[in-house]
Amino acid sequence: MNQGLIKIHKVCISKNLPFVTFRMPLQEHTITxxxxxxxxxxxxxxxxxxxxRGFIMAPFDxxxxHKYILIKPDLSVNDGEITNEQLETISNLKERPHPVWNGESPVVTGRETYMEQVDAIKSSISNGAFQKAVLSRIRVIDGNHMAIVPKLFQRLCKMHPNAFVYLFKSDDHFWxxxxxxxxxxxxxxxxxxxxxxxxxPFAERHMDVNKWNVKEVLEQEYVTRYIHDVLRAFQVKDYRVSSPYVKxxxxxxHLRTDFFLDFEKIASRLWDFVDAMHPTPAVAGQPKEDAIQFIKNLEPHDRDYYTGFLGPVSEGKEIDLFVNLRCLKVTPNFLSLYVGGGITLDSDPADEWNETRxxxxxxxxxxxxxxxxxxxTDAAQSTYS
Incomplete structure (x- = not known):
C-alpha cells in the first residue's frame, strides 16, 4: 500500500475536503x-x-x-508523495460539514425481476419503440465501509492495469x-x-472477434454507428476507424472499435461534441432519447453518476474523459454497486443477468x-414487487 496516499485520503475524508485520486490506463503513477x-x-x-482546469464528474442525466462537479487542483500530488508542508496545509484546513444520509437505501433488483425487465425491453423493441436499451441494477452492501475505500482504490489499480481507476469525493458525493x-x-x-x-468473461477463446455471436456484434455496432452519426453531424469527414477487436x-x-481525428475538426465546438457523445448507446440505447425515457420508467433507482463520465480537464487543451462504469457509490450507511448491460431483441434474460454478475x-x-x-452470490438480495 502507498502510505502517502493513505495519509492524504485519511485527512481529506475526515475533513470532508473535495479531492480526487486517479490513475490512467497502462500507467503506474497516481495523481491527486x-x-x-x-x-x-x-x-x-x-x-x-x-x-x-481540474477533474470533472458528470451525471448520466x-x-x-444532478449537476456537473468540478474539483479544482489547488494542491496536486504525484504518487502520494506529499510534502510535509502540503500535509500541514490540508491538516489545518477547517473541517467541512459531513453529509447526513437520511434516505433509504436504493431498491435492489433481484434475478427474476431483472429478467422480467429484460423481457419488457425486448417486447418494446419488437413493437418498434427502439432497437437497444441498456438496463442497470444496484447491489447494496449494508454498513459503513468508508474506511476501506482508499485501500479498495489501490487494489483496483493493481488488478485493473488497463482501466481508468479513480477515487472521487466532493462535499456530498463519494465514488x-x-x-x-x-x-x-x-x-x-x-x-x-x-x-x-x-x-x-475473459478466456483465450473469447479473444477472437470472429467467434462472438450476432447479438453481441449488433450491440456494439449500434454504438459504432452512433459515433459515425455524431461525427457526420459535426461535419467531420477525415477520421480514422479501426476494425472491431476484443479488449x-x-x-x-469487450468488443471495441477505436476512432481518431484531428482536434482542429471540433476545436470550436469541443464541449458541444462531448455533450452530443454522452450518453452513447453503450450506456443508454438506440435511439438514445427513446431508450432513456423507457429505462427511466423501468429502472426503480436513480443512476446518479453511474454511466455518466469523469476525468481530468485542462482548459480544453488536454482532456481524458471516461464513462463511469464498474463503480461504487459510498455513503455512511451502505455501498451501492452499479452494473448493467445492453439489451437487444436477441438478448436472453438469464444471460443478461449473468453478465451483470x-x-x-x-x-x-x-x-x-x-x-x-x-x-x-446475489441470492441474498431481495427483489421488489
Whole structure:
C-alpha cells in the first residue's frame, strides 16, 4: 500500500475536503487533486467549465437534478508523495460539514425481476419503440465501509492495469471505480474515442472477434454507428476507424472499435461534441432519447453518476474523459454497486443477468477481502414487487 496516499485520503475524508485520486490506463503513477479553496464546485452546464482546469464528474442525466462537479487542483500530488508542508496545509484546513444520509437505501433488483425487465425491453423493441436499451441494477452492501475505500482504490489499480481507476469525493458525493471505457481523450492535437459494448468473461477463446455471436456484434455496432452519426453531424469527414477487436478489462472482455481525428475538426465546438457523445448507446440505447425515457420508467433507482463520465480537464487543451462504469457509490450507511448491460431483441434474460454478475465480481472480489460475510452470490438480495 502507498502510505502517502493513505495519509492524504485519511485527512481529506475526515475533513470532508473535495479531492480526487486517479490513475490512467497502462500507467503506474497516481495523481491527486485537492481543493483547498471554497468555491462553487457544482455546475448546471458542461459549457460552464470549458475554460476550467481540474477533474470533472458528470451525471448520466442532468434532467434528474444532478449537476456537473468540478474539483479544482489547488494542491496536486504525484504518487502520494506529499510534502510535509502540503500535509500541514490540508491538516489545518477547517473541517467541512459531513453529509447526513437520511434516505433509504436504493431498491435492489433481484434475478427474476431483472429478467422480467429484460423481457419488457425486448417486447418494446419488437413493437418498434427502439432497437437497444441498456438496463442497470444496484447491489447494496449494508454498513459503513468508508474506511476501506482508499485501500479498495489501490487494489483496483493493481488488478485493473488497463482501466481508468479513480477515487472521487466532493462535499456530498463519494465514488470509486475502474472504468474500461474512454469517452473522449484529447492530447497533442489528437482526439480519440471508442465504441465499447458486448461482454464475456475473459478466456483465450473469447479473444477472437470472429467467434462472438450476432447479438453481441449488433450491440456494439449500434454504438459504432452512433459515433459515425455524431461525427457526420459535426461535419467531420477525415477520421480514422479501426476494425472491431476484443479488449480485455479485468476479468472481462469487450468488443471495441477505436476512432481518431484531428482536434482542429471540433476545436470550436469541443464541449458541444462531448455533450452530443454522452450518453452513447453503450450506456443508454438506440435511439438514445427513446431508450432513456423507457429505462427511466423501468429502472426503480436513480443512476446518479453511474454511466455518466469523469476525468481530468485542462482548459480544453488536454482532456481524458471516461464513462463511469464498474463503480461504487459510498455513503455512511451502505455501498451501492452499479452494473448493467445492453439489451437487444436477441438478448436472453438469464444471460443478461449473468453478465451483470460478472461485472459486479470485479469489485466484489476485492470487497470480500475487507468485508466479512459478504455474500458470494446475489441470492441474498431481495427483489421488489
Amino acid at each position: 487533486y485537492i481543493q483547498t479553496t471554497p468555491g462553487h464546485v457544482e455546475w448546471k452546464s458542461i459549457r460552464d467549465i470549458s475554460s476550467e 442532468t434532467r434528474n437534478g 470509486v471505480g475502474a472504468s474500461p471505457e474512454p469517452l473522449l481523450r484529447l492530447s497533442d492535437g489528437k482526439v480519440s474515442t471508442v465504441s465499447l459494448a458486448g461482454t464475456r 480485455k478489462a479485468g476479468n472481462l472482455v 460478472w461485472k459486479a465480481e470485479s469489485l466484489l472480489k476485492i470487497l470480500r477481502s475487507y468485508i466479512k460475510d459478504l455474500d458470494h
